[in-house]
Amino acid sequence: MPLSDNMGDQGLDGNLQTEPKDETNPEVDISTIFCSLTCKLTPDEVCGTDGVTYINDCHLLSSKCANPHLEKASNGACQNINLNILEVGEGVIAEAAMTAVPEKCNPMCERVYDPICGSDGVTYANSCLLEYAECRNPNVKPFGAGKCPPHMQAARNANNPASTINSGESCIPGPCPYTYAPVCGSDGQTHDNLCLFANARCQHPQHALTIVHDGECDADTKLTCETMTCPTFTECREQIEPDNSVVAYCADLCSPDRCSEREDCELVDSDCFTAPCSPIAMCVPKIEYS
Numbered sequence: 030m031p032l033s034d035n036m037g038d039q040g041l042d043g044n045l046q047t048e049p050k051d052e053t054n055p056e057v058d059i060s061t062i063f064c065s066l067t068c069k070l071t072p073d074e075v076c077g078t079d080g081v082t083y084i085n086d087c088h089l090l091s092s093k094c095a096n097p098h099l100e101k102a103s104n105g106a107c108q109n110i111n112l113n114i115l116e117v118g119e120g121v122i123a124e125a126a127m128t129a130v131p132e133k134c135n136p137m138c139e140r141v142y143d144p145i146c147g148s149d150g151v152t153y154a155n156s157c158l159l160e161y162a163e164c165r166n167p168n169v170k171p172f173g174a175g176k177c178p179p180h181m182q183a184a185r186n187a188n189n190p191a192s193t194i195n196s197g198e199s200c201i202p203g204p205c206p207y208t209y210a211p212v213c214g215s216d217g218q219t220h221d222n223l224c225l226f227a228n229a230r231c232q233h234p235q236h237a238l239t240i241v242h243d244g245e246c247d248a249d250t251k252l253t254c255e256t257m258t259c260p261t262f263t264e265c266r267e268q269i270e271p272d273n274s275v276v277a278y279c280a281d282l283c284s285p286d287r288c289s290e291r292e293d294c295e296l297v298d299s300d301c302f303t304a305p306c307s308p309i310a311m312c313v314p315k316i317e318y319s
Contacts, residue, residue, distance in 0.1 A: 064091075064094035068084075068085065068087035068088050068091055071084075071085060072084055072085065073085040073086070074104075074105055074106045075089055075101050075103070075104055075105070076101070076102045076103045076104075076105060076106060076107035077089050077092070077099055077100070077101060077102060077107075077206075078098075078099060078100045078101070078102045079096065079099055080107055081107065081206045081208050082106040082107045082206075082208055083206050083207065083208075084207045086101065088206065088207055089101055089206075092205075092206055138154075138155060138157035138158050138161065142154050142155065143155045143156070144174075144175055144176050145159050145171060145172075145173070145174055145175070146171075146172040146173050146174075146175065146176060146177035147159050147162060147163075147169050147170070147171065147172055147177070148168070148169055148170040148171070148172045148309065148310070148311065149162075149166075149168070149169050149260060149261075149262075150177055150261065150262070151169075151177065151232070152176045152177045156171075159171060165218060165219075165220075165221075166216075166218055168263075168279070168281065168309060170309055170311070172311075172312065205222060205224035205225050205228065206222065206224060208221075208222045208224075209221050209222065210222045210223065211243075211244055211245045212226050212240050212242070212243055212244070213240070213241045213242050213243075213244065213245060213246035213247075213250055214226060214229065214230075214238055214239070214240060214241065214246075214258070215237075215238055215239045215240070215241055215252065215256055215257060215258040216229070216233070216238055216257070216258045216259070216260070216279070217246055217250070217252055217257065217277070217278070217279070218246065219245040219246045226238075226240065232260075233258060233260060237258050238258045239258065241256070251274070251275075252276075252277045253267065253275055253277050254266070254267055254277050256277075257277040257278075257279065259279035260279065262281065262282055262284055262287050262310065263279040263280060263281055263282060264279070264280055264282055265277055265278070265279060265280075266278060266279075266280045266307070278307065279307075280307040280308075281296065281307060281308060281309050281310035282310060283295070283296060283310050287310060287312065288312035289312070291314060291315055292312040292313060292314055292315060293312070293313055293314075293315050294310055294311070294312055294313075295310070295311055295312075295313055296308035296309070296310055296311075297309050297310075297311050
């Protein structure tokens with residue numbers, strides 16, 4: 030039986046309307062339904078059993094794709110339920126009160142596959158997702174249309190081996206709720222919630238990203254190259270400020286394996302609104318002289 034035969038239409042409130050499932054049909058996998066939902070942003074908050082406030086029922090059901098045991102605890106926002114994130118060997122690494130607050134960077138993108146390569150070696154499904162990544166990390170820029178070339182993917186994968194954490198599950202980025210409960214990472218970036226932090230950690234070399242403190246990264250967040258975590262193709266550098274304080278930042282590198290044999294790596298000046306400001310490495314076609 031086709032999937033559409035088991036699903037109703039989504040209401041104007043963004044919630045999912047379903048019809049009774051035919052239990053006699055073994056071809057229907059309910060998990061595939063949750064993973065293929067497209068939800069609207071119409072607010073009708075509900076609280077999940079994970080302590081997270083979801084913008085509406087549809088978004089909660091969509092999160093069941095990654096967390097099959099998730100259920101609705103109650104209507105309305107969660108009442109500041111503390112969520113402890115545990116990691117094997119490190120104990121509690123963070124604790125945050127989950128409260129629904131509009132995000133600065135909008136992660137809600139259409140399910141359209143029009144791949145585009147980012148300067149971080151990541152192939153994004155569409156330009157909207159790349160813009161979201163760029164909003165969260167200004168060092169990420171468009172590299173070119175289509176999938177990232179093999180040399181960029183190979184270099185990135187070589188520095189990002191999949192590891193096994195918690196209950197033997199691979200560290201694979203998954204969908205996250207529309208929730209703002211920020212934490213400051215050792216990459217100097219504010220991660221909008223613990224789920225998005227976990228996704229970012231999966232993408233860092235050796236999963237070395239850690240939480241510096243709860244809340245947004247700000248002027249009081251002091252990072253040195255001993256505590257800073259930089260992504261692939263970058264290195265940590267320090268700058269002495271007028272008040273003699275040390276500011277650490279990740280600077281792009283033109284490493285040998287960053288570009289293909291037919292490309293040259295160039296450091297291009299970037300527009301910065303905060304110091305320090307470092308050039309961005311870009312791969313450009315080699316000029317062939319006849």
